[in-house]
Amino acid sequence: MNIQKTVNLEDYGKKLSGKTRDFYIVKDKRTIISTDRISAFDKNLGYIPHKGQVLNQLSAFWFDKTKDIIENHLISVPDPNVMIVKNAELIPIEMVIRGYITGVTGTSIWGSYEKGERIIYGIKFSEGLSKNQKLPKPIITPTTKAKSGHDQRLTNNEIIKQKIISERIYRQMEKATLQLFERGTRICEKSGIILVDTKYEFGIYNNKLILIDEIHTPDSSRFWIKNTYKEKFLKGIEPENFDKEFLRIWFKKQGYVGDGKPPIMSKEIISQVSNRYISIYEKLTGKKFIANSKIDIAKRIKNNLKLLK
Ligand SMILES: Nc1ncnc2c1ncn2[C@@H]1O[C@H](COP(=O)(O)OP(=O)(O)O)[C@@H](O)[C@H]1O
Ligand SMILES: [Mg+2]
Known part of the structure; x- marks a missing residue:
């Protein structure tokens, strides 16, 4: 198996x-070169074969599907x-948007709710919600994009007050976030997938927000299978998920939720995660994933980039 760890482009x-x-x-x-590195709990956990290619090609698919909403990079x-x-x-700022209340760790939205918090990110949550329940409408829960360590929660007021960006730009980000999530939800639904939550990043280019x-990749989003969601939710069991949550749940089963040195991933979990990444790509794009397992990926990347010069 050829794993894409890193590439050194001498003349770049x-x-x-x-x-x-x-x-x-x-x-x-x-x-941007997508590698097969995988992280969760803000820790590097190893490599998942084909992950880099899935992420790169899936992002390209979504950028095309959403370019009428906002210009992208x-x-x-x-x-x-x-x-x-x-x-x-x-x-x-990471613009996180959620259609459901969920999470594995104590610091997730579900973790906070379970502990009894009802105002989270300055947003009021009603009583009686269950884990993985659909929210009445999608909510935006922004965090800072920390240079290292955990991202910090922010409320809308803090973003404006701390002058991280102007209110005008922030409103544009909010609007785009809602529209992108709505588009994503609709396209996923057609493939039998629930877009549970996701995050977007924005930048300024030529004085414009992009x-x-x-x-909408499995690294930046949670995806559940739609036709088994209700049954599983009513039984109080976890939905079938096709994202990094699958791996987080595995780590939690090993007794690890982010503190200290993570356990080494088993061969089985690596191959299950890899298959899930490929499967979500195929479900969403309707295209067959073409894996290049036999060739040296770093070499191919160098060649393809050389052709551009
Ligand atoms: N068009 C862009 N312009 C500037 N920065 C970008 C652009 N696209 C992505 N980035 C940044 O490049 C980095 C991508 O690498 P990644 O491995 O995802 O980093 P991270 O560990 O911060 O998630 C991120 O810091 C992301 O914010
Ligand atoms: Mg990232």
């Missing part, structure tokens, strides 16, 4: 790395694992 300048992606900035463009996809994008000035990063 300094390599920068996030938790899952490597990138190079050349003038006003950013070359995508310029081209020169390789299954690579996206060339407009390099924006990042707005350090959508950046990734969109």
